[in-house]
Amino acid sequence: MCFEAASQLEKSSSTSTSPSPYKGRNFHWVFLGCPGVGKGTYASRLSSLLGVPHIATGDLVREELSSSGLLSSQLKELVNHGKLVPDEFIISLLSKRLQAGKEKGESGYILDGFPRTVTQADTLEGVTNIDLVINLKLREEALLAKCLGRRICSECGANYNVACIDIKGDDDTDDTEEVIKERLRIYNKMTQPVEEFYKKRGKLLEFELPGGIPESWPRLLRALHLENDKQSAIA
Ligand SMILES: Nc1ncnc2c1ncn2[C@@H]1O[C@H](COP(=O)(O)OP(=O)(O)O)[C@@H](O)[C@H]1O
Structure with a gap:
């Protein structure tokens, strides 16, 4: 576990009460964690x-899928079976996104x-200096329950979870138990070595989520030596 980057952050972070005291800082952070752990939620907050922008490669892939053609049908096949798309493909998608961001003046x-x-x-290591890698973890039974309850609203596209809210979900989802198990298997095989990769470089911060957002968010901020802002405190 490395707190070096986080403590550097603490030393230099502003005590201002303005909504974005960190604006202008070049954060190059990565979120790791099993499918369903809640990376998207915490990364977005x-x-x-x-x-700084939240760049989710799953979103980049979904945008690509929404275009028509042979390529997208091959991709759909991989994505629907819980498999990873080829490295060269995802690297090229992300490079384009980062380049576009740079041109717009994004930093971090x-x-x-x-x-x-x-x-x-x-x-990634060859082209940029990642400051911190946050590895989110959840107990296995909580993770499975969460994954199996995950749904996407067919009306507005929002994510919701029938394991968290008391309504009956329909069956219109790709998250069958088999696909979820396949995603977890691939995560363990392909992505766990990435944890090791960053651990060796002293960039990995392990964070076990203690529960839902109200409990986890303030603790995550404390672990990162960040201050809460008014908006996220009430969200
Ligand atoms: N870094 C990546 N490498 C390979 N494939 C990726 C990557 N990021 C996203 N994908 C593809 O896009 C799909 C959707 O991504 P995401 O929403 O992050 O997945 P998940 O539902 O598994 O959390 C993945 O299942 C995978 O097929």
Whole structure:
């Protein structure tokens, strides 16, 4: 576990009460964690707090899938079976996104869903200096319950979870138990070595989620030596 980057952050962080005290800082952070752990939620909250973009490679892949053609049908096949898309493909998608961001004047980012293989981590390390990698963890039974309850609203596209709210879900989801198990298997085989990759470089911060967002968010901020802001405190 490495708190070096987080403590550097603590030394230099502002005590201002303005909504974005971290704006202008070049955070290059990565979120790791099993499918379903909640990376997207925490990455998105941190991105608002820190004023840097939240770049989720799953979203980049879904955008690509929404275009038509042979390529997208091949990709769909992989994605629907819980498999990873090829390294060269995802690296090229992310490079384009980072380049577009640079042209718009973005500095820094929170990456979510990348890197998922050691080849991806190696490539990223060759082009940028990642400051901190946050590895979110959840107890296994809580993770499975959460994954199996995960749904996407067919009306508005929002994510929700029938394990957290008391309504009956329909069966219109790709998250069958088999696909979930396949995602977890691939995570263990392909992505766990990425944890090791960053651990060796002293960049990995392990964080076990103690429960839901109200309990976990303030603790995560404390672990990162960040201050809560008014907006995220009431969200
Ligand atoms: N870094 C990556 N490497 C390979 N494939 C990826 C990567 N990021 C996203 N994908 C593909 O996009 C799909 C959706 O991504 P995401 O929403 O992050 O997945 P999940 O539902 O597994 O959390 C993944 O199942 C995978 O097929």
